[in-house]
Amino acid sequence: xxxxxxxxxxxxxxxxxxxxxxxxxxxxxxxxxxxxxxxxxxxxxxxxxxxxxxxxxxxxxxxxxxxxxxxxxxxxxxxxxxxxxxxxxxxxxxxxxxxxxxxxxxxxxxxxxxxxxxxxxxxxxxxxxxxxxxxxxxxxxxxxxxxxxxxxxxxxxxxxxxxxxxxxxxxxxxxxxxxxxxxxxxxxxxxxxxxxxxxxxxxxxxxxxxxxxxxxxxxxxxxxxxxxxxxxxxxxxxxxxxxxxxxxxxxxxxxxxxxxxxxxxxxxxxxxxxxxxxxxxxxxxxxxxxxxxxxxxxxxxxxxxxxxxxxxxxxxxxxxxxxxxxxxxxxxxxxxxxxxxxxxxxxxxxxxxxxxxxxxxxxxxxxxxxxxx
Amino acid sequence: xxxxxxxxxxxxxxxxxxxxxxxxxxxxxxxxxxxxxxxxxxxxxxxxxxxxxxxxxxxxxxxxxxxxxxxxxxxxxxxxxxxxxxxxxxxxxxxxxxxxxxxxxxxxxxxxxxxxxxxxxxxxxxxxxxxxxxxxxxxxxxxxxxxxxxxxxxxxxxxxxxxxxxxxxxxxxxxxxxxxxxxxxxxxxxxxxxxxxxxxxxxxxxxxxxxxxxxxxxxxxxxxxxxxxxxxxxxxxxxxxxxxxxxxxxxxxxxxxxxxxxxxxxxxxxxxxxxxxxxxxxxxxxxxxxxxxxxxxxxxxxxxxxxxxxxxxxxxxxxxxxxxxxxxxxxxxxxxxxxxxxxxxxxxxxxxxxxxxxxxxxxxxxxxxxxxx
Numbered sequence: 001x002x003x004x005x006x007x008x009x010x011x012x013x014x015x016x017x018x019x020x021x022x023x024x025x026x027x028x029x030x031x032x033x034x035x036x037x038x039x040x041x042x043x044x045x046x047x048x049x050x051x052x053x054x055x056x057x058x059x060x061x062x063x064x065x066x067x068x069x070x071x072x073x074x075x076x077x078x079x080x081x082x083x084x085x086x087x088x089x090x091x092x093x094x095x096x097x098x099x100x101x102x103x104x105x106x107x108x109x110x111x112x113x114x115x116x117x118x119x120x121x122x123x124x125x126x127x128x129x130x131x132x133x134x135x136x137x138x139x140x141x142x143x144x145x146x147x148x149x150x151x152x153x154x155x156x157x158x159x160x161x162x163x164x165x166x167x168x169x170x171x172x173x174x175x176x177x178x179x180x181x182x183x184x185x186x187x188x189x190x191x192x193x194x195x196x197x198x199x200x201x202x203x204x205x206x207x208x209x210x211x212x213x214x215x216x217x218x219x220x221x222x223x224x225x226x227x228x229x230x231x232x233x234x235x236x237x238x239x240x241x242x243x244x245x246x247x248x249x250x251x252x253x254x255x256x257x258x259x260x261x262x263x264x265x266x267x268x269x270x271x272x273x274x275x276x277x278x279x280x281x282x283x284x285x286x287x288x289x290x291x292x293x294x295x296x297x298x299x300x301x302x303x304x305x306x307x308x309x310x311x312x313x314x315x316x317x318x319x320x321x322x323x324x325x326x327x328x329x330x331x332x333x334x335x336x337x338x339x340x341x342x343x344x345x346x347x348x349x350x351x352x353x354x355x356x357x358x359x360x361x362x363x364x365x366x367x368x369x370x371x372x373x
Numbered sequence: 374x375x376x377x378x379x380x381x382x383x384x385x386x387x388x389x390x391x392x393x394x395x396x397x398x399x400x401x402x403x404x405x406x407x408x409x410x411x412x413x414x415x416x417x418x419x420x421x422x423x424x425x426x427x428x429x430x431x432x433x434x435x436x437x438x439x440x441x442x443x444x445x446x447x448x449x450x451x452x453x454x455x456x457x458x459x460x461x462x463x464x465x466x467x468x469x470x471x472x473x474x475x476x477x478x479x480x481x482x483x484x485x486x487x488x489x490x491x492x493x494x495x496x497x498x499x500x501x502x503x504x505x506x507x508x509x510x511x512x513x514x515x516x517x518x519x520x521x522x523x524x525x526x527x528x529x530x531x532x533x534x535x536x537x538x539x540x541x542x543x544x545x546x547x548x549x550x551x552x553x554x555x556x557x558x559x560x561x562x563x564x565x566x567x568x569x570x571x572x573x574x575x576x577x578x579x580x581x582x583x584x585x586x587x588x589x590x591x592x593x594x595x596x597x598x599x600x601x602x603x604x605x606x607x608x609x610x611x612x613x614x615x616x617x618x619x620x621x622x623x624x625x626x627x628x629x630x631x632x633x634x635x636x637x638x639x640x641x642x643x644x645x646x647x648x649x650x651x652x653x654x655x656x657x658x659x660x661x662x663x664x665x666x667x668x669x670x671x672x673x674x675x676x677x678x679x680x681x682x683x684x685x686x687x688x689x690x691x692x693x694x695x696x697x698x699x700x701x702x703x704x705x706x707x708x709x710x711x712x713x714x715x716x717x718x719x720x721x722x723x724x725x726x727x728x729x730x731x732x733x734x735x736x737x738x739x740x741x742x743x744x745x746x
Contacts, residue, residue: 090463090534157538158546161463165530173531176549 001051001121003043006035008210009109015212016108017308018230019205019325021297023256023280024104024131025063025070026310033077034109037116044112045121049203052097054195058123059087060101061111064135064152064174065184066279068249068256068312070106073184079155080110080186081117087151087188090161095191099123101138103205104131104280105310114188125197126205127190129328130297132340133255133279135174136167139328140190142335143200150174150189154181179254202328216306226306227321236323237358239284239291240273241266241303244318249311255279260314262322266303273322275300277311282345284322292324293342295331296354299323324354374424374494376416379408381583382482388585389481390681391603392578392698394670396629396653397477397504398436398443399683406450407482410489417485418494422576425470427568431496432460433474434484437508437525437547438557439629439652443479452528452559453483454490460524460561463534468564472496474511476578477504477653478683487561498570499578500563502701503670505713506628506652508547509540512701513563515708516573523547523562527554552627575701589679599679600694609696610731612657612664613646614639614676617691622684628652633687635695639676646695648673650684655718657695665697666715668704669727672696697727 004012013027013034020027038044052058061084063075088095098111098118103126115122127138135147147170153159160177164170170189178185192200212233219229230236242264249258257278264271274285281298284291292298300309303319330336332353338344341351377385386400386407393400411417425431434457436448461468471484471491476499488495500511508520520543526532533550537543543562551558565573585606592602603609615637622631630651637644647658654671657664665671673682676692703709705726711717714724 086536156542158536158542160533160535160546160550162533163459163531169529169531173533173550173553176553177533177546180546180549 001045001047004038004046004112005043006038009034009038009112011210011213011217012206013105013109013213014216015209016103017105017310018212018234018299018301019129019209019297020104020131020308020310021280021299022277022311023133024102024108025106027105029070029074030106030109033075034112034116036077037113041116041119044115046124046206047097047121048124049198049201052123052194052197054193056096056194057093057191058097058099058194058197059084059095059191060127060189061098061114062101062107062187063110063184064178064187066251066254066256068251069183073182075184075186076155077113079153080113082159083151083153083186084114084118084188086153086159086161087149087191090149090151091191095120097121097123099197099201100126100205101190102126102128102131103209105308107131108206108209123197124206125201125203127201129202129205131280135171135189137340138190139202139330140192140196140200141167141339142330143196145190145192145196145200147189149191150187152177152181152185152187154185175254183251183254202330220305227301227303230301230306231323234325236299236325237354238321239298239324240264240271240286240322241268242273242320244314244316244320247314247316256312258311260311262320265319275322278345279311281311283342283347284324290349291357292354293347293351294345295327295336295340295351297325297327299325324358326354374418374420377411377419377485378416379411382407382411382485384583384586384590385579386478386482386586387589387681388582389476390478390683391585391607391672391674392502392582392670393477393504393681393683394653394672395650395684396506397475397481398479400478402443402447403479403482406448407485407489409450410486414489414492417488419497419579420470420494421497422571422574425496425567425570427566429469429567430466430564431470431472431567431570432468432564433500433562434471434487435474435480435560436483436557437551437560439624439627442556442624446555446557448557448559449528450486452526453486455532456524456526456559457487457491457561459526459532459534460522460564463522463524464564470494470496472570472574473499473578474563475499475501475504476582478681480504481579481582496570497579498574498576500574502575502578504653508544508562510713511563512575512703513565513569513573514540514712515703516569518563518565518569518573520562522564523560525550525558525560527558548627556624556627575703593678600674600676603674603679604696607698609672609698610727611694612671612697613637613644613659613695614641615646615693617687617689617693620687620689629685631684633684635693638692648695651718652684654684656715656720657697663722664730665727666720666724667718668700668709668713668724670698670700672698697731699727
């Protein structure tokens with residue numbers, strides 16, 4: 001167990017935005033909510049999965065919706081507690097711990113708000129080791145853990161408890177409720193025992209995010225290259241360097257969907273990279289060839305500061321470096337790829353691990369050309 | 374208290390379809406479900422509002438969705454009990470009675486299925502004295518009674534408990550959940566005390582429906598005119614006689630919406646009537662002039678048998694009589710008209726009670742022409 005103070009949250013939010021692969025919400029909002037809650041209620045106890053009893057009850061706290069809307073419709077910070085308490089009331093017992101659904105700028109820090117306000121500890125784990133756009137896309141789904149009963153609440157005083165017969169249905173129902181609530185909502189879900197958490201979640205995500213964030217911060221302070229520092233601490237491969245040439249994004253069916261294209265520079269002159277996203281980056285296509293895809297992480301960093309840029313933050317002319325980071329091994333199993341592989345997202349190609357594509361040089365060893373991208 | 378047997382349900386479903394004003398679900402489905410439940414579990418005790426204690430707990434049982442879909446996707450008959458039990462579990466106490474949300478072919482008889490299967494009595498009342506398409510459109514809304522907590526369930530094993538800050542939000546959230554569930558769902562809602570029911574609901578609706586149904590049945594058996602019999606027992610005005618010339622209907626935003634037009638006959642030669650509907654008939658327009666509108670009832674009967682025809686049952690060439698029936702006086706108050714008057718449904722004219730329009734002769738005394746209909 002260790003205590004998390006506002007300064008830790010700064011590093012966690014920064015590092016989790018690297019793992020957030022363009023999504024997972026805006027780091028600034030989550031950090032502000034968490035810092036305010038910690039200032040009011042004191043530091044949060046962060047415990048590792050092996051410190052919690054097998055029989056305890058844990059649930060995920062998160063914010064759900066389209067990042068494009070989240071940056072315009074700020075939460076008050078109390079709705080997230082409402083969703084958690086609604087689930088607790090429904091379950092008829094105290095929820096002992098909360099944890100992160102995903103590593104992302106916002107949702108890494110969202111549970112700290114709940115933990116601080118309710119005085120409960122938070123478990124150092126998450127359900128992805130990165131961010132993904134849909135509710136069923138967590139490692140617990142592979143272990144047969146139900147997302148429901150799930151609570152969803154908005155800032156207007158509306159809430160729902162949903163129970164579904166599988167986690168895909170949870171996504172479906174919760175997404176339309178979320179859209180009705182204004183395309184952002186607060187959720188509490190995946191109630192599970194400590195034993196289930198230890199088996200099914202990705203351990204140590206918060207600590208990993210904090211290490212990445214601290215590395216970027218220290219590199220900046222010491223005038224070292226923050227990109228090199230991120231690569232070292234994450235095992236990332238460099239996919240591209242260049243400028244944002246075009247971004248097309250639309251908010252539809254409750255998600256921010258679109259494509260960003262980049263013009264090569266700094267060794268990538270004449271090349272063109274396209275990133276397709278659904279809240280998170282899904283596929284990186286270099287000169288017509290897939291070079292990284294889900295479930296591996298595609299992260300866009302500001303070339304100078306190493307600051308991760310979310311999909312909704314991409315602006316014309318930004319100078320960026322695009323990295324590919326190997327995903328958690330759980331996602332590389334057949335069950336994992338069925339849940340979050342390229343084919344689930346509608347792409348007609350098989351997943352190839354990023355380290356196989358970039359094994360030799362850290363430069364693009366592209367797959368054969370593919371139609372229909 | 375009296376006992377309701379399958380033969381009573383036949384009359385209730387028939388009469389309630391007259392009050393259902395084209396909607397409220399298909400009488401045949403509700404009747405079959407109710408009859409099956411009564412055959413299995415015995416007759417249902419129907420009690421009048423003044424027989425129930427002030428402190429008891431009552432809730433509405435209903436089926437929600439687009440009638441166009443309901444006739445294609447038949448319920449098993451157990452989902453409706455699931456929704457009721459989900460609400461009961463959430464409330465943490467036994468619900469003592471169930472009652473009808475609306476008078477309509479289906480939803481007059483839906484609560485009998487719950488009452489029979491759970492062995493609880495049903496209260497002879499409803500929230501409209503007719504059928505309306507949206508959840509907030511019940512007299513309890515005028516008395517400040519919340520529709521939530523509300524349970525909604527489908528046949529696949531999905532369910533939700535929703536809590537909203539007003540009844541319009543209940544409609545909004547429940548409608549999208551219902552669409553996700555396949556545009557039909559089973560619901561339990563408007564938990565209220567006996568005291569609230571006595572004040573806010575329309576009493577005696579089931580008995581009234583049964584009387585109307587029995588009147589039609591007996592008129593047929595005795596070779597009397599069933600239309601004249603319906604007019605006598607309901608106080609209906611004759612609006613039109615003719616044939617269905619055209620029906621345009623679409624299932625959108627969870628409702629069956631459209632327009633039916635009729636070519637005059639039997640004294641209405643050369644005239645044309647149009648009916649606009651959203652699940653239920655909203656407005657009757659005779660040669661361009663409004664002759665009946667919500668909240669008064671517009672009912673289409675088969676000219677020969679007196680059988681009420683639902684909006685989804687209208688077919689080209691049917692010979693029909695269209696009646697206008699005065700609504701419950703609660704709907705004629707400013708609060709009632711705000712909730713279900715023509716302007717709520719997007720029409721730019723004021724409500725005129727049907728008996729004012731038809732006072733003299735029982736024939737159309739039309740309002741001045743209106744634009745934009």
